[in-house]
Amino acid sequence: MQWPRSACRAYRQYKREACVGVVSSLDLVIVTGLSGAGKTKAMGYLEDLGYYAMDNLPISLMSQFLDLASQTDGRISKIAVALDVRSSGFKTQFHSMLQRLRARDIHPRVIFLEASSRVLVNRFSETRRRHPLPGSTVSESIRNERGLLAEVRELSSVIIDTTDLTVSELKDRVREAILGSQESQTLTINIVSFGYKNGLPIDLDLLFDVRFLPNPYYNGDLVHRTGFDRGVILYVLHEPYAQQFFARLADFVDFVLPHYQEEGKSYLTIGIGCTGGRHRSVVIANMLYHHLKPRAKVVHVFHRDLQK
Incomplete structure (x- = not known):
């Protein structure tokens, strides 16, 4: 027996609305910014705040990841995702990803971390890690990354400059971004x-x-x-x-x-x-x-x- 077209349309709409209704209850935080600016520390602190943390998730998998989270009967309702230039198509897909999320009634808070080039060079020198972007020098890689992230920075909800911040001060800034300055973390x-x-x-x-x-x-x-x-x-x-x-x-x-x-x-x-x-x-x-x-x-x- 075939369903009438109107019934099929209604059923598809019901499935879309049901899906949106479930996923929209998720509290999503996206952490991005310059390499070496403190994303790993910020993600660790978000875990302390009760967020399920996912680092370097490919942007193309964001929707599927949120769908899976919505099927955990509320066990995963707070999610923090770190996105940066290592993700394929990061620069070109970031804006469209936000649009798709908002179409599903998901309004993520985007935290952008940055620091002065001098401090970033020192941090890479201290850790002896390679910059994820190619360049003849670390300074050139940092300049290239700033250019790639310029639009992402403009789309961010909160921008945190970690140049002169201690680890404790970075925690305070992340906490304020998530909970508000008048809220305190549960101890x-x-x-x-x-x-x-x-x-x-x-x-x-x-x-x-x-x-x-x-x-x-x-x-x-x-x-x-x-x-x-x-x-x-x-x-x-x-x-x-x-x-x-x-x-x-x-x-x-x-x-x-x-x-x-x-x-x-x-x-x-x-x-x-x-x-x-x-x-x-x-x-x-x-x-x-x-x-x-x-x-x-x-x-x-x-x-x-x-x-x-």
Whole structure:
């Protein structure tokens, strides 16, 4: 049975609209610019912001790549793609690619990175890498690339000159371009309790030793219990100095967190250690977790040695 032409047209239109509806929910950032201007570092920071990063994707594959991303049931909704002169047809296809994306209701933010020729020459000299464009000298290759990217630069949403920027300052500029100057990056806080006798965790940013607190290990009724037990909690905290310690610990962490966030840190791991990792450190780690939970967007607590 053949469908009427009008029904076929309606079905094709439905498929197009359905496809556009799915893909348009993607948050797409395109990073481009001069070689050596910091695209790799910018892409790494976008990964920290939760973007799925794809480096040097051929422009001709952009549509297919976004179609595949739209079929992940929302698991990939934020995408960062680095495009530069290494991609075949970059100069001639960039403008038409943007037009095709906008026709599908995708409005990417284009971040263009550049730097002075002097700084770029120094960076290539320090890394001893070849410039992707041919030229008798690195300076000539840089001049050629500037000419090729002139139109792309004009089409960009944000232009960042990295000549005098530190890595931290580049992160700040990328964050502002993505989140806005008033937004801050989500800082994931991991609290880890552990026992010193089993060794230090290797990825700690802050470390607090609570071995000076009353030790339930020497109480026959509590030795086989853990820091989740009410009796253990009361034992650890029954001295006034224990409660004073936690109040000062909470104040300190509250003070430093916004400064870590302003610095662009993505993860902060706080270690709480006692001798065995089953009593005192567990009590304090849980208390710190409940203190931070209403204040932080993402906070987790792990008890490394609880079962040892």
